[in-house]
Amino acid sequence: MRVSHTIAEIAAALGAMAAGDTRLTVTGAAEPAVAGPDDLALAMDPKYAEGLKAGSTRAAVLWEGADWQELGLQAAIFVSRPRVAMAGLTRQFDPGPDIAPGIHATAVISAEAVIGPDAHIGPFVVIGRGARIGARARIGAHVSVGAESRIGDDALLHAGIRIGNNVRIGDRFICQPNAVIGGDGFSFVTPEKSGVEEIRETLGGRTEIRRQSWTRIHSLGGVEIGDDVEVGSSSAIDAGTIRATSIGPGTKIDNLVHIAHNVQIGRDCLFAGQVGIAGSTRIGDRVVMGGQCGVSDNIFVGDDVIAGGGTKIYTNAPGGRVLLGSPALKMESHVEAWKNIRRLGRLFAEVADLRDIVTRLGKSGAHGHDDDNKH
Numbered sequence: 001m002r003v004s005h006t007i008a009e010i011a012a013a014l015g016a017m018a019a020g021d022t023r024l025t026v027t028g029a030a031e032p033a034v035a036g037p038d039d040l041a042l043a044m045d046p047k048y049a050e051g052l053k054a055g056s057t058r059a060a061v062l063w064e065g066a067d068w069q070e071l072g073l074q075a076a077i078f079v080s081r082p083r084v085a086m087a088g089l090t091r092q093f094d095p096g097p098d099i100a101p102g103i104h105a106t107a108v109i110s111a112e113a114v115i116g117p118d119a120h121i122g123p124f125v126v127i128g129r130g131a132r133i134g135a136r137a138r139i140g141a142h143v144s145v146g147a148e149s150r151i152g153d154d155a156l157l158h159a160g161i162r163i164g165n166n167v168r169i170g171d172r173f174i175c176q177p178n179a180v181i182g183g184d185g186f187s188f189v190t191p192e193k194s195g196v197e198e199i200r201e202t203l204g205g206r207t208e209i210r211r212q213s214w215t216r217i218h219s220l221g222g223v224e225i226g227d228d229v230e231v232g233s234s235s236a237i238d239a240g241t242i243r244a245t246s247i248g249p250g251t252k253i254d255n256l257v258h259i260a261h262n263v264q265i266g267r268d269c270l271f272a273g274q275v276g277i278a279g280s281t282r283i284g285d286r287v288v289m290g291g292q293c294g295v296s297d298n299i300f301v302g303d304d305v306i307a308g309g310g311t312k313i314y315t316n317a318p319g320g321r322v323l324l325g326s327p328a329l330k331m332e333s334h335v336e337a338w339k340n341i342r343r344l345g346r347l348f349a350e351v352a353d354l355r356d357i358v359t360r361l362g363k364s365g366a367h368g369h370d371d372d373n374k375h
Helices: 007-014 046-054 084-092 197-203 331-374
Strands: 016-018 028-030 040-043 059-063 075-079 167-169 180-183 221-223 236-238 244-249 322-324
Touching: 007 016, 007 075, 007 084, 028 084, 040 046, 040 084, 059 084, 075 084, 167 180, 180 221, 221 236, 236 244, 322 331
Parallel strands: 028 040, 040 059, 059 075, 167 221, 180 236, 221 244
Antiparallel strands: 016 075
């Protein structure tokens, strides 16, 4: 369902200046070249000005100082930071999932569960014994919430999410479809010292190779998630063994991310798709990891670390570092190392040429010595 807003309302929501007929109404946002008369065109950089001529929009979001009348518009909003403006604009036009108020007739809710006021509970939702759902929470179809779990106010859980037992989630939580929070951690032990334990101690040496079988260590600690956290589709956050796995307030987690048991993550972190963080690792505040980053178990990553896509962190990372590569190196070291690798072919060719020269000189010197002996 499309939602109508006036230019004045949108400008006020963005804290931005507007000009022209600010009573004009729009029902959606679009790229300049395809924007229709009821769309707000997004042309927040001069390079998009030409696109406005191809579309039929009457209003646009423009860069500061743009001549909106010269562009043929009836109204305009001016922004200095386009991506921040995008956050506000998309929020204005996003109605969210269509989850009807109240509790759907097919939902199965324990008599011992507590549902907050104005909650929306969709079809085939299952809520376990002693669970508590906050006020105004919206829970989509086929979601399950385990026993004794807590979900805060104003949460949004999309379809198919699985929340395990003893999971405690703060306010304004957003979770995309098919994520699993609070499943058992991947934790197993052998009766005798395993080959893995021996290799960790010896850094590669093995005294013998023997048969071994694995015994499960159960996960009792659950998960704790702070306020304003988001979790992407098909991500998994495992329960802690004894203490809870924890995610700090404001942290945002992309699709297909795995956070293992006992991991402790600080506030306002950002993890892109396919990041994997192994068990019992501690992550500081404001850490950013690009896609497919991996972090070894039982280490510490300090505050404000930024790791580029594909980085593999095997040892403690001091706060503030910018890391790239596998194994992770400081960004400047990684760039220099790859510059040197790209030079290797030329270097090998030069060494081969030098070897040929030395060989020829050696042969020449040897012949000259023989001639001297003849005299």
